[in-house]
Amino acid sequence: MELIKDLPEIFEEFAEQRKNSFLAIKQLKENGVPIVGVFCTYLPQEIPAAMGAGVVGLCSTSDETIPDAEMDLPRNLCPLIKSSYGFAKTDKCPFFYFSDLVVGETTCDGKKKMYEYLADFKPVYVMELPNKQSEDGYEMYRREIIRFQKVLEEKFGVTITEEQIRHATKIRNQERVALKNLYGLMKLDPAPMLGMDLLNVLTGAQFKFNKEASAEELEAIAERIQAEYEEGKHLEKRPRILVTGSPIHGAASKVVKAIEDNGGVVVVFENCGGVKSVDELVDESNPDIYEALAKRYLNIGCSCMAPNPHRFTLLRELIKEYKVDAVVDVALQACHTYNVESIGVKRLVTEEFHLPFMSLEADYSSSDIGQLNTRMAAFIEML
Amino acid sequence: MRTLGIDSGSTTTKGVLMEDGKMIKYMLLPTTAKPAESIREIYNALYSPQVDKIVSTGYGRDLIKEADRKVTEITCHARGAAWLKGHIQAVIDIGGQDCKAILLDSNHQVMDFLMNDKCAAGTGRFIEMMMRTLEVPLENIDAFVADRTPANITSMCTVFAESEIVSLLAEEIEPGDIALGMIHAICRRTAYFARKMKLGGDIFFSGGLARYEIFRQTLEEYLQLPVHTHELSQYAGAIGAALIAMR
Ligand code: SF4
Ligand code: SF4
Numbered sequence: 001m002e003l004i005k006d007l008p009e010i011f012e013e014f015a016e017q018r019k020n021s022f023l024a025i026k027q028l029k030e031n032g033v034p035i036v037g038v039f040c041t042y043l044p045q046e047i048p049a050a051m052g053a054g055v056v057g058l059c060s061t062s063d064e065t066i067p068d069a070e071m072d073l074p075r076n077l078c079p080l081i082k083s084s085y086g087f088a089k090t091d092k093c094p095f096f097y098f099s100d101l102v103v104g105e106t107t108c109d110g111k112k113k114m115y116e117y118l119a120d121f122k123p124v125y126v127m128e129l130p131n132k133q134s135e136d137g138y139e140m141y142r143r144e145i146i147r148f149q150k151v152l153e154e155k156f157g158v159t160i161t162e163e164q165i166r167h168a169t170k171i172r173n174q175e176r177v178a179l180k181n182l183y184g185l186m187k188l189d190p191a192p193m194l195g196m197d198l199l200n201v202l203t204g205a206q207f208k209f210n211k212e213a214s215a216e217e218l219e220a221i222a223e224r225i226q227a228e229y230e231e232g233k234h235l236e237k238r239p240r241i242l243v244t245g246s247p248i249h250g251a252a253s254k255v256v257k258a259i260e261d262n263g264g265v266v267v268v269f270e271n272c273g274g275v276k277s278v279d280e281l282v283d284e285s286n287p288d289i290y291e292a293l294a295k296r297y298l299n300i301g302c303s304c305m306a307p308n309p310h311r312f313t314l315l316r317e318l319i320k321e322y323k324v325d326a327v328v329d330v331a332l333q334a335c336h337t338y339n340v341e342s343i344g345v346k347r348l349v350t351e352e353f354h355l356p357f358m359s360l361e362a363d364y365s366s367s368d369i370g371q372l373n374t375r376m377a378a379f380i381e382m383l
Numbered sequence: 384m385r386t387l388g389i390d391s392g393s394t395t396t397k398g399v400l401m402e403d404g405k406m407i408k409y410m411l412l413p414t415t416a417k418p419a420e421s422i423r424e425i426y427n428a429l430y431s432p433q434v435d436k437i438v439s440t441g442y443g444r445d446l447i448k449e450a451d452r453k454v455t456e457i458t459c460h461a462r463g464a465a466w467l468k469g470h471i472q473a474v475i476d477i478g479g480q481d482c483k484a485i486l487l488d489s490n491h492q493v494m495d496f497l498m499n500d501k502c503a504a505g506t507g508r509f510i511e512m513m514m515r516t517l518e519v520p521l522e523n524i525d526a527f528v529a530d531r532t533p534a535n536i537t538s539m540c541t542v543f544a545e546s547e548i549v550s551l552l553a554e555e556i557e558p559g560d561i562a563l564g565m566i567h568a569i570c571r572r573t574a575y576f577a578r579k580m581k582l583g584g585d586i587f588f589s590g591g592l593a594r595y596e597i598f599r600q601t602l603e604e605y606l607q608l609p610v611h612t613h614e615l616s617q618y619a620g621a622i623g624a625a626l627i628a629m630r
Pocket of ligand 2: 078304335337338
């Protein structure tokens with residue numbers, strides 16, 4: 001694929017991708033394509049994709065609808081949950097509006113209870129997600145995936161074949177490889193681009209419905225960045241930060257901005273949307289495709305797993321591979337699982353790697369930007 | 384080499400002029416509703432063409448365009464505190480609006496820090512509010528609580544504490560006991576907050592409240608570690624800024 005545009009323009013476009021997809025989804029809907037709205041990266045997207053459905057992420061990350069949500073939900077609840085519920089309730093999210101079916105999983109307590117009440121606005125199906133990556137867990141999730149397939153078949157009056165699932169898997173794997181290549185460029189030192197640009201691309205890519213085209217485009221962008229790097233176009237040397245924790249896109253990306261406005265660069269996002277949810281490929285050679293999907297998805301190292309060894313294994317790898325200078329752990333306000341797990345991350349970073357560590361609790365408001373800047377500036381002065 | 388450090392805090396603005404590592408002039412003003420004007424006043428009073436470098440710090444550090452560098456209050460504070468008292472391992476600062484704890488390594492570099500800036504509880508504002516409700520000037524606090532028994536204070540939120548004071552007064556609890564109870568509440572809270580880091584050695588206590596012996600003493604009690612203050616502790620940030628300007 002040839003890229004006609006310049007990198008800054010491409011980054012800009014990705015940052016706007018969510019909005020730009022409003023029209024695309026309307027178009028899909030008008031063409032009779034079923035739309036499945038999803039909340040979490042544990043959902044095996046290959047299944048709805050196999051029946052040709054458009055799959056769209058519904059996690060909302062702005063504080064706009066939080067007051068509406070707080071009329072029904074407690075105030076001290078994670079802003080992602082409140083925001084998502086609020087958008088559904090006020091019908092302000094076009095993706096939610098166009099979704100024929102909304103699918104959740106039994107992840108954290110706040111989310112799974114919220115789904116019960118989300119069902120007042122839309123048909124909701126909740127997959128049962130095991131709490132740990134055990135043999136029983138994999139088997140159970142495999143059965144859940146088959147059950148989910150049946151739900152889709154019944155609801156939309158279609159049959160989903162294994163061949164279709166395998167095809168969808170191949171395409172999603174291609175996209176994963178393309179994403180990995182792209183974020184892998186941040187291993188270069190000095191870094192080729194700002195973490196904020198990378199985050200925008202990673203997030204924007206989730207709102208591209210044509211995954212084959214998207215993979216090609218991502219590859220072309222990676223090639224362009226590589227070529228420009230070789231011509232000497234890259235950032236000056238900066239302290240290299242790893243960001244981990246709750247989802248960081250949308251309003252929570254203020255943390256990324258504060259890091260980079262104060263002289264650091266985020267070289268890797270372990271969060272959902274970053275490495276955590278992209279890294280592992282589905283094993284296409286497994287004769288049992290459901291088992292392959294169950295393994296790949298259940299392996300995601302989210303703090304709603306207890307214990308959650310995969311997050312720590314991944315963090316160890318990333319700290320080494322990306323030559324990280326410090327780690328910032330961001331938990332959304334009132335996110336118990338990530339907040340509790342912060343102590344484990346702190347121990348790993350400070351005791352095993354002897355690197356500076358900071359944990360932050362973030363909400364979606366902009367009222368704390370000043371303090372956030374001071375905190376980040378002081379942290380970076382310390383490096 | 385002559386350097387100027389300006390620390391624009393939420394309640395006071397401080398300036399320190401240094402020459403070759405010696406403090407030659409210093410100044411403090413209350414921060415007005417227009418912090419840039421307080422900074423300007425300090426600058427006009429301390430600046431001369433002999434000044435080689437200027438570093439600004441504090442909330443308002445971006446408000447002075449003459450500064451050669453802007454450095455956060457965390458880094459400046461640590462540097463200034465270590466200059467005032469060489470053997471310290473940590474700094475606890477209770478400011479007008481926030482509270483911070485800074486851990487230093489053996490080279491006086493910041494190793495870790497915590498900031499509590501989400502609410503007014505446990506800050507200078509809280510104590511000011513309390514003293515206003517009790518109608519006693521803050522300056523008299525040491526004498527006011529001498530030999531009193533701390534009343535049991537349960538709420539630490541500025542909003543609720545006010546009504547708690549009122550109801551304690553209604554129960555005819557001695558105002559001195561109430562004030563001491565509040566001081567204990569604040570110091571206990573600060574100690575728990577700072578304990579999240581591995582404190583071990585001597586502590587430097589700064590901020591507006593460090594002027595009063597009762598806070599130092601109570602903090603020491605809860606931390607179980609030696610707590611030091613310095614008559615110039617309020618200038619720690621500005622001193623640190625002037626020292627950093629030297630390099
Ligand atoms: S952080 Fe956990 S619960 Fe949230 S989207 Fe990721 S995997 Fe799902
Ligand atoms: S950030 Fe935490 S509380 Fe919020 S949805 Fe994700 S796991 Fe749940």
